[in-house]
Amino acid sequence: MSLLRAESLSVHFGGVKAVQDVSFDVEQGEVFSIVGPNGAGKTTIFNLISRIYDPTHGSVEFDGKDITRVPTHAIAELGIARTFQNTELFEAESVLNNLLIGCHVHRRTNLLQELFFLGAVRRQELEFRETVEEVIDLLNLQSYRDQIIGNLPYGIRKMVEIARALCLQPKLLLLDEPSSGLNPEETDDLSFWLEDINQDLGITVIMVEHDMNLVSQASDRVMALADGQLITIGTPSEVQNHPEVLRAYMGD
């Protein structure tokens, strides 16, 4: 059974049809990439899945549950984590605190316990810290642990954002252009980490990406969009050689 199923998804902003009648399935355990020229509606699809936008038509089903109308904050609790195209980190906080916020969905204590910092809160904090440290070890962020986000270079921020998403221990990870702003070595590292995340942690990944090398290295299937419409879904090489895709990128 597929983990995520989008059925004839459409969203209109006034007269702009950002996404029109797009349907796709993402299988458990795969890396699924979305490609397309600027303005094709890739990020919009992310925003529809993570419930930042309401779809005009269609539905999204995750893990057998209809999530088309659940509130935005409930998405994380269901096990969907995301990153943002231009990084949306908590700038005034340390890397450690950013990652701890990633653990927020696993909170079991209530306010009263927290105000008096009872034993349960301390145990929970230690548990969160273990989770965070595992992610830090995975992504090699040890030396940045206590740094304030505002002082970090862009490439590191991108990784911290992925790390924060992993702290949720999600079933599905949505990566919005993970390689933008990274240099070639960092992009190479990223493709290895993607493999680790996907195969060792067993997390299904959907990513929006422009770097075709990364897409063909990392992904199992690719969906191509243009002007809000689905062109094709297939293996990376199939999609790269699809005449409609070539036309969308190169023109006639």
Place this chain on the structure above:
Amino acid sequence: MRFIRKTNYQQDINLIQHSGQVLWYGLLLLAVCSGPLWLGRFLLGEFSFVFIYAIAGLGMMILVGYTGLVSLGHAAFLAIGAYMHAYLLGLGIPFPLSMLAATVFSALIGGLIAIPALRMTGIYLAVATLAFAKIVEFIIERWESVTGGFRGLAVPKPLLFGYDFSAPVAFYFVCLVLLLGSMILVLNLLRSPAGRAMTAVRDSETSAESMGIHLARTKTLAFTLSAAFTGLAGALFAHRLTFLAPNAFDMYMSIQLLLMIVVGGLGSLHGVIFGAIFVGLLPQGIAIFRDMVPAGLAQVPGLEPIIFGLILIFFLIYEPQGIYGRWCKVRLFFEQFPLYRKSTYKRQKSFLRTERLQ
């Protein structure tokens, strides 16, 4: 220089992180606890006042410094706490209970205010809270059967087992204990998920929401807690004033509360204390200043707000991190002496979206 070797995750959780803090905070605690021995009667009263300001400052800091919601109407919560406390004391309720009731009532009002306020941020929220403060002021003026209106309301003495807690030394310790208790609660909040959720909402609402943080709930909580601490400060403030009148809780008071945490340093608890000392003792400083300058200058009306304003502008331009920011720099200077370089804290122009209106 101190290098802290971390061998345990508990070290990052504990409130006291190294032995140096035990020494310095221990000395500070000793100094304030022995206050009645070395402070005169007048200064003792002034310091009680600083403690009250600091409790209100904690409330402001939760809302403005940590959740990023600006309020220009916190004098209203101060007023609600003060009037509720005075009214209940008048009914013969013992003062610890009445103080608790004032705190809870103020918190409830804070929670109610949060409902419409959730839809607003930034300058719109500031204006809405200003309107709220005005409404509360108006209610206090008109609801004469409870508040005494313009005639005012005398605050009964806080008696418990026949002992008068408004006597200078006793009141000093009441304020001190409540301040320390409040600080511990806020520190606990900040190191647990609820507090982190607040800072997350401050820095990026979109991202906080997709991390599973319930925006409405978090903001309501911030408002409620903020109103609770300010209400508690209000109850203490009532004893300081001994006679309540609506004009004690006007807009100037709200602005003073906001200035306190801005001058102290937004986003730090040290900032609350520095700000409270600044706001609490500045009028005395100005009084001393008046004695020193020629009579013509000393008699200028409105000298206080002018000096207040000038100092605020000075801070916004030269030290946006407030007194606490300056404190950090001075401390680093001594820690690294003689290797300190001025450029350590040089403000950099960042081309990413890092400078938000907090």
